[in-house]
Amino acid sequence: MPPRRQDASENGLARGTFLLLLAPALILLFLSLYPFLSGLYTSLTDQKLYAAGGTRFVGFGNFVRLAGTPLFWTALGNTLTYTALVVAIQLPLGLAFALLLDIPGRLQSFFRSVLVLPLLIPPVVAGLMWKTMMQPQQGVLNYLLSLLGIDPQPWLANPATAMISVVLIDTWLFTPLAAIILLAGLQSISVELTEAARVDGASPWQIVRRIKLPLLGPYVLLVALFRVSDALKSLEIIYATTRGGPLNATRTLHVMAYEEAYRWSNLGRAMAIVFVLWALCYAISGTLLALWQRQEARRYAR
Amino acid sequence: MPADWSLRALRGHALLALGYLAFAFFVLFPIVWIFLMSLKSFGDIIAYPPRFLFTPTLENYVEVLFGGEAERAAGEIPDLLRFLMNSVIISGGAVLVSIVLAVPAAYALARRRTGGARNIQFTFLSFRFAPELSIILPLYVIYTRTGLYDTYAGMILVHQLITLPLSVLILASFFRDIPQEIEEAARVDGANVLRILVSIVVPIARPGIASAMIIAFIFSWNNLIFGLVLAGGATRPVTMGILQSMTFDQIKWGLMAASAMVSALPGMVAAILFQRQITRGLTLGAVK
Known part of the structure; x- marks a missing residue:
């Protein structure tokens, strides 16, 4: 078809129309810049959440103070541990689920409906559900372990096991997302090839290892992007189960910031924590996004 | 050779079935368990070992959706x-x-x-x-x-x-x-x-x-x-x-x-x- 108008045929919509259609959504979204910037200023003050009275500008005082607070480094470590565990467990498990559901069979559509169920349950509710199941004395989880001859675990109640317990709840909730994305990747591989x-x-195993896995690259990145960006700012599951305890074992930066504001009323310090986390999120997620973009661009170019 | 082959196929099938079972259990068990719990009376909930068989009751749903007796008497919305x-x-x-x-x-x-x-x-x-x-x-x-x-x-x-x-x-x-x-x-x-x-x-x-x-x-x-x-x-x-x-x-x-x-x-x-x-x-x- 011959090009009708230069602008319309090369770039699609004309620029004016494009901006006009986009404007209302963009304006509404960028309204959030105001609280964001005012929060950035707050992080440079000693503002309290509840107390009236004036606030003082303290420059980078909050950040300097944070660097000297051991709990901050604990929380930073917890945030990174949580994120690393989430990816290390959910990627392989998600891949196992995806490979399982990729095999043609009669029950596949049923299994696929089942797969999305956890994703649609509120994380707080999932946290509470698992908290009941993880009760050390009466919980059903320890009962099931006892049937296998495994000793009861303290789960959320012990600093040594609390982190992995919270990650387990996260794994139950979000491994299906990894599986959905990887399954879509597997199904995009042409049948002729396999x-x-x-x-x-x-052998089936060789086909998986030599053909399917190498082609999953962009999908693995997408899973990492989704899961890392969420795990870095995880708060809801932890808030519903341990509130950062026991002994700060699950206190992530996001949880610490919330407590700093609502428990100790230190809004200025809370915002300082939030912006450290914010920088971390954008650095890591931004890198993954850039990597994924490059892979996608390469795929379109082909 | 054929005997060996069918044995391997059988083992493959068994492994696969086990995989599906583990998958379904992992995803569904928490939901099923909490659903069962929602149908249990207080006595059944605190029983140990946990009860898989019990007489179901709707009392929990009635209470959360329509309020306890006191609330109902006062005509409050739960x-x-x-x-x-x-x-x-x-x-x-x-x-x-x-x-x-x-x-x-x-x-x-x-x-x-x-x-x-x-x-x-x-x-x-x-x-x-x-x-x-x-x-x-x-x-x-x-x-x-x-x-x-x-x-x-x-x-x-x-x-x-x-x-x-x-x-x-x-x-x-x-x-x-x-x-x-x-x-x-x-x-x-x-x-x-x-x-x-x-x-x-x-x-x-x-x-x-x-x-x-x-x-x-x-x-x-x-x-x-x-x-x-x-x-x-x-x-x-x-x-x-x-x-x-x-x-x-x-x-x-x-x-x-x-x-x-x-x-x-x-x-x-x-x-x-x-x-x-x-x-x-x-x-x-x-x-x-």
């Missing part, structure tokens, strides 16, 4:  | 019902506002092929990266000053942070799938963009719009932190209500289980009825 390998005598 | 109502108003309102703004925005993003358009799309995506408190803690100060704290309008406004980027990204992915020839034909006939959008694109993209609305509603419904910071007694959403009632009555597991089931209902119904659209929406349209 069929040809099968005819050449490749 | 807390959970009020929280549910708040959540319906907030999430429903937020989705309606979002979809009106997101349809034109997503169409614009889907139909302009420039670097700028792509960058704006990634800006929408990057809203997911920000820790919520970076916006809503300062917003708390602003809301208490302007009187938006603990109001439906204030809650609907702040929920745009969830529902709007989500709707735009999902819709843009669906709009891209619509072939442009029809629109081209309409344009030649002299229809303007708004007309094309309303009478051609929207009707074709109805499943996409449904998908965006369902996902946006569920994510807004499931959110805790906005309510925790910006809602008080008048607009308290269901997620916060459940957490709060649990903190005060640690031992009322049956009520917790029933409330959990009720609050997770929108998500679970959607999961069963709209599985395909949801799968695509959950990945923000990045995966079809």
Whole structure:
């Protein structure tokens, strides 16, 4: 079809129309810049949440103070541990689920409906559900372990096991997301390719390892992007179960910031924590996003 | 050789069956267990070893939905019902506002092929990266000053942070799938963009719009932190209500289980009825 108008055919919509259609949504969204910037200023003051009276400008005082607070470093460590565990567990498990659901069979559509269920349950509710199941004395989880001959675990009640317990709840909730994305990746691989390998005598395992896994690159990145960006700012599951305890074992930066504001009324200091976390989130998630973008661009170019 | 082969195949099948079983157990057990718990009497709940067989009762549901005897006598609305109502108003309102703004925005993003358009799309995506408190803690100060704290309008406004980027990204992915020839034909006939959008694109993209609305509603419904910071007694959403009632009555597991089931209902119904659209929406349209 011959180009009708230069602008319309090369770039799609004309620029004016484009901006006009986009404006209302963008304006509403960028309203959030105002609280964001005012929060940035707050992080440079000693503002209290509840107390009236004036606030003082303290420059980078809050940040300097944070650097000298051991709990801050604990919380930073917890945030990174949580995120690393989430990715290290959910990627392989999600891949296992995806490979399982990629095998044609009669029950597949049922399994796929089942798969999305946890994703649609409020994280707080999931936290409370698991908290009841993880009760050390009466919880059903320890009962099930006892059937397998495994000793009862203290789960959320012990500093040594609290972190992995919270990650386990996160894993139950969000591994399905990893599985959905990776399954879509597996199904985008052309049947001719795997069929040809099968005819050449490749075993199912070889087909997975040599053909399917290498082609999953962009999808693995997408899973990492989604899960890392959420895990870095995790708060709801932790708030519903341990509130950062026991002995700060699950106190992440986001939880610490919330407590600093609402428990200790130190809004200025809370905002300082939030912006450290914010920088961390953008640095890590931004890198993953850039990597994914590059892979996608390469795929479109092909 | 054949005997060996069939033995291996059998072992493969057994392994596969075991895999499916483990998968189904992992995903479903917590939901089934809490569902069973919601149907148990207090005695059955605290029994150890846990009871898998028991006489089911609806008393937990009756209490959370219609109130205890004292509340019923006083003619009060039970807390959970009020929280549910708040959540319906907030999430429903937020989705309606979002979809009106997101349809034109997503169409614009889907139909302009420039670097700028792509960058704006990634800006929408990057809203997911920000820790919520970076916006809503300062917003708390602003809301208490302007009187938006603990109001439906204030809650609907702040929920745009969830529902709007989500709707735009999902819709843009669906709009891209619509072939442009029809629109081209309409344009030649002299229809303007708004007309094309309303009478051609929207009707074709109805499943996409449904998908965006369902996902946006569920994510807004499931959110805790906005309510925790910006809602008080008048607009308290269901997620916060459940957490709060649990903190005060640690031992009322049956009520917790029933409330959990009720609050997770929108998500679970959607999961069963709209599985395909949801799968695509959950990945923000990045995966079809």
